[in-house]
Amino acid sequence: MAERKGMEVSIAIAEAASACDVDCIAAYPITPQTHVVEHLSEIVADGDLDAEFIPVESEHAAMSCCCGCASAGARTFTATASQGLALMHEILFIAANLRLPMVMVVANRSLSGPISIWNDHSDVMTERDVGWVQVFAENGQEAVDMVIMGHRISEDKRILLPLMVNFDGFILSHMVEPIEMPTREEVKKFLPDFEPQQRLDIDDPITMGPVGMPVVYTEAKMAAEWAVRNSYEPMVEIMGEFEKEFGRKYKPVETYRTDDAEILLIMMGGIAETAMTWVDKVRDEGVKVGLVRFRMWRPLPVDDFKKAIAGAKVLGVLDRHFSPGGPGGPMAQEIKYMLYGQDHAPKIVETVVGLGGRDVNFSDFDQIFDRCKEVLGGAPIPPFELIQVRGGHYGKA
Amino acid sequence: MPKQSPSPDWQDMALGTAITEPGSAKYQRTGDWRSSGPVWDLDKCIKCGVCAVFCPEGCITMRADGYPEADMEYCKGCAICVCECWAVCISMVEEKE
Numbered sequence: 392m393a394e395r396k397g398m399e400v401s402i403a404i405a406e407a408a409s410a411c412d413v414d415c416i417a418a419y420p421i422t423p424q425t426h427v428v429e430h431l432s433e434i435v436a437d438g439d440l441d442a443e444f445i446p447v448e449s450e451h452a453a454m455s456c457c458c459g460c461a462s463a464g465a466r467t468f469t470a471t472a473s474q475g476l477a478l479m480h481e482i483l484f485i486a487a488n489l490r491l492p493m494v495m496v497v498a499n500r501s502l503s504g505p506i507s508i509w510n511d512h513s514d515v516m517t518e519r520d521v522g523w524v525q526v527f528a529e530n531g532q533e534a535v536d537m538v539i540m541g542h543r544i545s546e547d548k549r550i551l552l553p554l555m556v557n558f559d560g561f562i563l564s565h566m567v568e569p570i571e572m573p574t575r576e577e578v579k580k581f582l583p584d585f586e587p588q589q590r591l592d593i594d595d596p597i598t599m600g601p602v603g604m605p606v607v608y609t610e611a612k613m614a615a616e617w618a619v620r621n622s623y624e625p626m627v628e629i630m631g632e633f634e635k636e637f638g639r640k641y642k643p644v645e646t647y648r649t650d651d652a653e654i655l656l657i658m659m660g661g662i663a664e665t666a667m668t669w670v671d672k673v674r675d676e677g678v679k680v681g682l683v684r685f686r687m688w689r690p691l692p693v694d695d696f697k698k699a700i701a702g703a704k705v706l707g708v709l710d711r712h713f714s715p716g717g718p719g720g721p722m723a724q725e726i727k728y729m730l731y732g733q734d735h736a737p738k739i740v741e742t743v744v745g746l747g748g749r750d751v752n753f754s755d756f757d758q759i760f761d762r763c764k765e766v767l768g769g770a771p772i773p774p775f776e777l778i779q780v781r782g783g784h785y786g787k788a
Numbered sequence: 789m790p791k792q793s794p795s796p797d798w799q800d801m802a803l804g805t806a807i808t809e810p811g812s813a814k815y816q817r818t819g820d821w822r823s824s825g826p827v828w829d830l831d832k833c834i835k836c837g838v839c840a841v842f843c844p845e846g847c848i849t850m851r852a853d854g855y856p857e858a859d860m861e862y863c864k865g866c867a868i869c870v871c872e873c874w875a876v877c878i879s880m881v882e883e884k885e
Contacts, residue, residue, distance in 0.1 A: 489804040607795065
């Protein structure tokens with residue numbers, strides 16, 4: 392077993408990308424940033440990684456440049472957060488629809504305004520529909536492992552899609568955690584050299600990214616839909632191989648003490664660590680409660696989720712983003728999509744917590760759990776609620 | 789026949805909608821964009837070839853007898869030839885069908 396070392400998670404992610412022997416990193420660290428690409432630039436400058444570090448002029452250019460690198464057949468990596476991800480927006484679609492393998496780490500942080508550099512999921516949730524594979528890490532080790540698995544998944548010939556590793560900004564990105572860092576040799580055994588299915592080559596010319604006339608655009612979108620959908624099985628297979636190689640088991644949907652639980656809290660990302668401790672406390676008091684966490688978000692692991700919540704009567708959903716004037720949080724919407732029309736579907740209590748870096752504590756879980764208990768007892772289901780807001784969600788405007 | 793069908797089923801789309809055959813733009817029959825097309829009055833034509841030079845589609849060629857001829861499979865009906873013709877011998881005629 393490798394040594395566990397205290398490391399800042401951003402630094403660990405950079406070391407993981409280096410262990411993956413990436414060929415190209417294009418980045419423009421706009422505020423808010425992490426140490427991920429900063430540390431990678433040091434690794435490259437020190438000669439410890441034989442890669443092109445391309446400092447570009449914006450995050451829009453960074454993603455464009457990553458598309459170019461991947462088109463040329465290079466193993467490509469970048470990292471961003473918040474405003475930077477928003478600036479990459481239009482190119483994200485292109486990377487996915489051109490089927491360009493790459494791994495991007497996103498330190499999830501809120502979007503301005505007001506200006507905020509703190510954690511929530513508003514940056515990534517507004518990029519749900521770009522056609523990337525998306526996973527959410529709970530802690531530093533998982534983020535590191537997802538970077539390594541991410542390259543393997545992204546480059547798998549059955550998948551060939553860009554992959555986004557989400558981890559909570561600040562709460563994880565700037566946290567020092569004990570990390571078991573695989574060596575480059577260990578990673579090499581798990582992650583073979585990148586063999587692009589097609590690439591820009593003057594001796595065998597192809598056109599990447601041509602215009603899609605109305606006669607082919609619909610078919611291109613259908614192909615993109617199935618590309619993401621069909622990535623599920625190979626992803627699960629690769630997670631299994633990762634477990635064999637490194638001993639850490641990853642599943643599309645994670646559960647914690649869900650046995651015989653009538654009420655389940657549903658979430659993703661780092662708050663699940665706090666929630667597990669809370670579940671332990673409440674379970675010790677004899678209350679049947681459990682926790683379900685999405686690790687895989689695209690493709691949406693519908694069957695895994697249904698299996699994870701089977702038997703539960705009320706789901707308390709903790710979103711980290713919502714659509715103003717709309718139907719509430721994105722995770723709750725998608726859970727409703729998965730359960731609509733199903734016999735004996737659990738009731739859903741929709742909440743939004745932890746916006747713009749607000750801490751999510753035991754008292755918040757208590758409050759959400761109380762709502763769930765009321766609903767379990769027959770109370771009407773409340774509309775989605777911003778749990779932590781002063782003045783009350785349904786106070787007067 | 790083109791190797792890549794211009795209207796494939798989604799299952800047959802090239803990876804990432806790439807075009808793998810160089811020069812495949814020739815399969816785009818741009819002639820069906822046209823609502824009216826150029827008609828030459830060869831009595832006035834001075835065989836200068838300006839229409840062929842300016843045609844953005846490159847679909848006008850000079851025949852063996854020196855007069856121009858447009859390949860209507862590709863003529864988009866842009867009328868640039870009409871505007872450029874020194875002899876004012878080309879007119880645009882609406883195509884009803």
